[in-house]
Amino acid sequence: MEIIVGMLLISLGLGLGFLFAFIWANRDRQFDDLVSPAMRAILDDSKYVKKAEGEEYAE
């Protein structure tokens, strides 16, 4: 029986932990814009070479 109490406490702790993480993220406005973060995720910067000293940009 004690093991169930332990598990319940763990589950409550996990729940509260994630709840606070969520509230924090939410207050930080992470969920205001659900459109552009999804866009940023697919952009990789590896190919971007800032054109310096007038050299041609090579594809």
Place this chain on the structure above:
Amino acid sequence: MTGLVCPVQTNIHMDISAVSVRHSARLCSHCENQSPLFGQWIFDNNGQVFCCEGCRTVYTAINGCGLNDYYRIRSQQSAQLSPALMHEKNYHYLDSESVIKEFLVDEDSMYFYVSGLQCAACVWILEKIPELEPDIANVRIDGFRKLALVKITPKGHWSKFAAAAQKFGYAVRPIRADDNQSHLRNQEKRDELKKIAITAVGAGNLMLLSFSVYLGADPAFAKLFNWFSVALMVPVLFYGARSIFLNSWSSLRARVPSLDLPLAIAIAAGTILSVFNLLVGKDQIYFDSVSILILLINSSRYFVARLQEKFLAHESEGSSLLPSFARKLSGAEEVFVSAKSLQAEDIFQVLNDEVMPADGVVESGRGWVNQVVLTGEPLPKVVTVGSEVFAGTKLEGGEIVVRTHRSGRETKVGRLQSEAVRASLLKSHVAKALDKWAQKFTYVILALGAIVILVSIPYDFGAGFERALSLFIVACPCAIAFGAPLVYSQALSRATELGIFVKSADVWERIREIKNVFFDKTGTLTRGELHMVKECSTLTPSDVRALVAIESRSSHPAARAIVKHFSDRIGAPLEVGHFKSTPGVGVEGEVQGRHYKIQAAQVKESDGQLVISVEIFRDGFSIGTLEMQDELRPESGHVVSRMNERGMNSYILSGDRADNVEYVGQRLGFLKSQLFSNLRPEEKEKILSSFEKSMMIGDGINDSIAMARAHLSVIVGGSMERALNVADVFLTRDGLGSINKLWMYSNSAEKSLRMIRNFSIGYNTLTAGLSVAGLISPVLAAILMPASSVAVLTLSYIGMRSVWKS
């Protein structure tokens, strides 16, 4: 790409595409448009082709900054760009202290509304600006609201951001943080999410606790778990279910039972009974079911609200018709001020292609003013000293100096807009049929529950209370509460896919009640742009090329019509020398050593229809005339006859002259009594409001008051940001033709709703009977409730099948 919508393709653009697909398979290197916009492809030295000068400039700028990846990213997106027409704008006003003061949100931050923002590539390139522009510290794009939050370096200039964005083909305007409605909406959204999160954590743990009890925990542990559940119930009940209780309370005070009322009673009763049972030592504890019920209600409401917001997101920002700034002249000096801060008697200057910041009288100068936003008249009018000009209208040629009469909200266009807002607030809310039905059902359930309890008092109060509780939970018509939004949002999303934007779900109900349909003429039944009707045979091919070369530098509607008409007959672009545009007279220039002058000859009538003709002079001799007129949209006839088939009366309400209106009316089969011409916006409203259940179909501001008064309003073409502020429905891609879809979707929605209603009447009556008979325990009721929601969901998909297939 859900939140962002592809740009509206203008008719001019589509028509040309249709022509040139036959001729070539070229694509503009920047916007991938299939045809040149002004008749001729523009080539650069690296073998790239462009549809217009704007696209070439943007392409060169993007490549010059080494941001070539923009095109690679864009190719992975489904977005389609519109040609980057050159809107050479001067952003120096952003460096003026008085302007900056009004827009700053922080010491170094400002919000800009970005038009033309569409896909990941746009986000990517705009957020690269800080790397290229030392004045800009940071740019953060909010793709949903199309805003850029820009931070500058301590000594930086705001105009640098605007100029950089313009270089890449985006027009930006600063917006004030305080008149920014979506800040408030975001706060609400965050509160809703917090509510759901707290309810979810509570409900999840309550389930675990009650499982342990059901699965046979020791009595001592069971008691502990149950008390622990009570503690968990506290936030769920007082935070998660708070709005349900508050809504029910206010509906009780207003004596109109809301759908929340039986839910609130079930929640309260379930909690009280559970606590009571816990105190007297009985096993029936319902905390888990109650908390799951609250979680289901909260999350379904959140999703429905987000769906609605998706359609409203484009409405609020950047929709003002007034420009952001004015060139105020104090003494000999020109200072930039925001348009709203102009006072009466202030003098300001307006340059070519700029929008009037205020109403006033021309002090000096001469120009063409396009007043289409106010009057619907597509041709620019000549203004000279003493002419009255209005805010929101656009100077298309010339330069004028104006003395302010009225500014801001006091301007004609400002009053039109605020009048439109006020009138739309007055619009009566249509009581939804299902809500009414649900209300009646609520009364019945409440009464039935009360009877069950009363009858049970002499026998077994506890059992009676339990039966009433199951009744409240299982017979709650909340499945219908999500049923209607589900069906309507399906109709909404399908319509959006087809380029029909519908502002609110009750449009689907209102459209079936329409009896009278009012059409605006210019830009609605007609294209709202000039079209060549008579060409002269005396022009040689080289004349045509010269003509197009000269006219493509003018923005006058007649010039656009000429360029469009000849677009498929010309080769490489020609250089134009000594180009000159004289408002009210015409344009001239030198091409291949010959001097051409194109002069507005006259406005005459043929068959009662207004025809604009221009005369062409080569080296001083007239070589021919061209005639143009505003053409009917091809689909207008079909749309009008479908309306008549549906048994509706159609009318034309126009600000245009009687003969023009009659000409169009005759061709579409209107009777003379169905035509109203020469109307001011206020008069349109007056006529419309003398009819019942009327629908206004128009193109914008000059019928906005009438639209607000109408039972349903539809805008065809133009800018979406403005359209959805004024109207209920905005038709983009297929123009007027797609309006018939509205009726089709509305009928399907009604059919599905009838199915859902019949199902839930049957289901709720059955389960209510079973609960009263004591055959459904509260726990079983809580299980059956989501089951009925699933059934409603399935039914709504079945009912809307035909809509998805259309």
